[in-house]
Amino acid sequence: MSAARRTVASALVAATVTLGVSTGQASADPAVDTVVNGILSVTPLCQGMIDELIIVCTELEQLTPRFPVMLDLNPIGTHLVVLGAGLTEDGRIRPVLEQRLEAALAAAHRYPASPIVVTGGVPRNGVTEAQAMKDWLVARGIHPDRVTEETASTSTVENARFTNDVLLRRGATGAVLVTNRDHLERAMVNFRQAVDARIPVAGIVAA
Known part of the structure; x- marks a missing residue:
């Protein structure tokens, strides 16, 4: 060191x-x-x-499944960012991604004013990860206007870079990443690098 x-x-x-x-x-x-x-x-x-x-x-x-304090301090400006994972060949959500979505859904219910960004391209059977994630959330009661899709990324680094553009356009004051434990630390580093100190980034571990 x-x-x-x-x-x-x-x-x-x-x-x-x-x-x-x-x-x-x-x-x-x-x-x-x-x-x-x-x-x-x-x-x-x-x-x-x-x-x-x-x-x-x-x-x-x-790393914890508990909700970060920034969601309590500013739920309207803090965006929930759900990171994608590969779909099945026929475009369905795999269990690892469903875990992320379930954690995001819990946070979305707890903080109903917080916007949601779903990030992930890599289409399967004509469906991107982000599209599949939005459909999953909407089917469980989340209003479609609350969810923004980022459909171009093919890696965590691109998740961060392209989602940063979305957060910038939306005037986000913070971002809370939702992903699995073995992915979260790396994702937080990538997103903190991408936002260039503009906003804080935190995370939620999906069980």
């Missing part, structure tokens, strides 16, 4: 310990982890323009 990374990591460790949390280990109170994640997401490190610092900061967060 470089000297810069050590310095940043040490500072963040000190900050999280001050809040009663040991970095890299979940606290006894899950609510504390949520607060710490919220603080980290708006620091000049996670919400910055230096890739190395974004990576270090993101690694210090506790």
